[in-house]
Amino acid sequence: MNTYTARVSRATDLTHDVRLIQLDLLAPPAIEFEPGQFVSFSVDQPGLPHRLTRxxxxxxxxxxxxxxxxxxxxxxxxxxxxxxxxLDVGDEVTFRGPAGTFVLRDYADRRLLFxxxxxxxxxxxxxxxxRLPSPTPVTLYWGLRSERDLYFQDELAALAARHPEFTPVITLSQPADPWDGTRGRVQRLIxxxxxxxxxxxxxxxxxxxMIASVVALIRAIGVCPIHxxxxxxxPPPQDGR
Ligand SMILES: Cc1cc2nc3c(=O)[nH]c(=O)nc-3n(C[C@H](O)[C@H](O)[C@H](O)COP(=O)(O)OP(=O)(O)OC[C@H]3O[C@@H](n4cnc5c(N)ncnc54)[C@H](O)[C@@H]3O)c2cc1C
Structure with a gap:
């Protein structure tokens, strides 16, 4: 793991509560990572002496x-x-990374489900x-709450148009009417x-x-790698269920 300094070069609100930021590397000037890895920030915890890592x-x-x-x-x-x-555009930040084992493996013969x-x-x-173009079919089930939470849908549609082996499905758990897309949780799609x-x-x-129920559903069908x-x-359910 390295420590990087970077400058915020873009900050775009994609929805009411989701933002995409771009960090241009200053030192070192480049980062190599495996797809799926993360970086970590050390942040102040107001009122407490030690910092948090996120x-x-x-x-x-x-x-x-x-x-x-x-x-x-x-x-x-x-x-x-x-x-x-x-953070505003122009601000400098420090982070550490890359890290993490949730990375794309070399599954040449397996279909992928994200x-x-x-x-x-x-x-x-x-x-x-x-992964794309992929030698095997690739499916994405992505769950969001409602229409106002949508983003990346045009990008995913464009990716699917370029790569017919890729099928993205965005499903809304609480859509307003009318919504002619997929409804329900990702578990239902599985x-x-x-x-x-x-x-x-x-x-x-x-x-x-979500992860626990998806893993249980997949395991009930059979054995395959799950990352x-x-x-x-x-939090645990409040009503004891
Ligand atoms: C490996 C890893 C990668 C991560 N990558 C991302 C990422 O790419 N983008 C991102 O936004 N977060 C990501 N997170 C979550 C992130 O690290 C923080 O936990 C999150 O930003 C909340 O931290 P906080 O200090 O603001 O609030 P905290 O007080 O620590 O968190 C309060 C509560 O917020 C909820 N929460 C945390 N993260 C999310 C989330 N992403 N969406 C909805 N509710 C959440 C949880 O209920 C949590 O208990 C990742 C976490 C891990 C472990």
């Missing part, structure tokens, strides 16, 4: 080494997200850029559409509850 997946393709992009979800009151959302919720799409976007996992490899990224990146731990 990891963020690299969302840009590994072929680009002079800058990285990060996809940020705004977490109200969160020190890490608060720090990154406070499953993400929210900003869990970040490492998968980098992996898609590295229940309805995944029948055989013999030649499949699965990558799943998001919160702990996971847990962004956060969901």
């Amino acid at each position: 990891p963020y997946s690299i969302v840009s393709p590994p072929a680009r080494t002079d800058a990285i992009e990060l996809l940020l979800n705004r977490v109200p009151g969160g020190p890490g997200s608060g720090f990154l959302f406070s 499953v993400a919720t929210g900003t869990g799409i970040a490492p998968i976007r980098s992996m898609l850029a590295a 229940e309805e559409q995944v029948t055989n996992v013999d030649d499949l490899a699965v990558y799943v990224c998001g919160g702990s509850a 996971r990146e847990q962004y956060y731990k969901d």
Whole structure:
């Protein structure tokens, strides 16, 4: 792992609570990483003496080494997200990385299934850029809440038009009417559409509850490699269920 300094060169709001930032590397001037890896920021914890470390997946393709992009979800009151959302174009930041084992493997003979919720799409976007064109079919199930949470949909559609072996499915758990796209959680797509996992490899990224249920659903069908990146731990259900 190295320590990098970088300058914020772009900050784009993609939705009401998701921002894409670009960091141009200053020193060292380039970064090499595997698609799916993350970088970490050390941030102040207001009122407490020690600093916190917060990891963020690299969302840009590994072929680009002079800058990285990060996809940020705004977490109200969160020190890490608060720090990154406070950055303006021109600001300098320090981060460490790259790190992480949630990386694209060399599955020449396996179909790939990517499953993400929210900003869990970040490492998968980098992996898609590295995998496509793919020798085997690649499917993405991406869960968001409602229409106002949509982003990257044009980019994914363009990727699918260029690479017919790629099928992206964005599903909304709470769409307003009318919504003529896919409804429900990513788990429902697995229940309805995944029948055989013999030649499949699965990558799943998001919160702990989604990951646990996706892994259970896949395991109930059969045995195949499943790679996971847990962004956060969901609180236990309040009503005892
Ligand atoms: C390997 C790894 C990679 C990560 N990559 C990203 C990334 O690319 N983009 C990103 O936005 N976050 C990412 N995260 C989460 C990130 O590191 C922080 O946990 C997040 O920004 C919240 O930190 P905080 O200090 O602001 O708030 P905290 O007070 O630490 O978090 C408060 C709560 O916010 C919720 N939360 C945390 N992350 C998210 C999220 N992404 N979406 C919705 N709710 C969340 C959880 O319930 C968490 O308990 C990643 C986490 C890991 C472990």
